[in-house]
Amino acid sequence: MVLALGETNLGMFKQKTGxxxxxxxxxxxxxxxxxxxxxxxxxxxxxxxxVVGLADGSEFELEVPRAHKGKVEKLRAALNL
Incomplete structure (x- = not known):
């Protein structure tokens, strides 16, 4: 899965092997x-x-490979959460 941060949305995409x-x-x-x-x-x-929590109380529970943990930390910092 690929997470992409836009100006108004967080997108979740399937990962394609190129x-x-x-x-x-x-x-x-x-x-x-x-x-x-x-x-x-x-x-x-x-x-x-x-864990990505939403205002309606629902949550997305995902697993991040150790090699990509730094990228997700940058995403979290950009979200200011």
Whole structure:
């Protein structure tokens, strides 16, 4: 899965395997930024749990590979959460 931050939405895309590098595939979900109330990245040896909480009380629970944890930290900082 690929997370992409836009000016008004957070997009979740399928990851496509490219010839040289992975890229975005089909759009799975868009979340308006004003609906995101929680963006918590936990610790872990191989993967880190990521919880994205929404204003309606629902949550997305994802796993982030250790190699991409720094990128998700930058995403969290951009969201100011």
């Amino acid at each position: 010839l040289l590098k992975p890229s975005c595939g089909d759009l799975l979900e868009t979340i308006p930024l004003d609906q995101i109330t929680k963006f918590e990245l936990g610790g872990g040896a191989l993967t880190a749990p990521l």
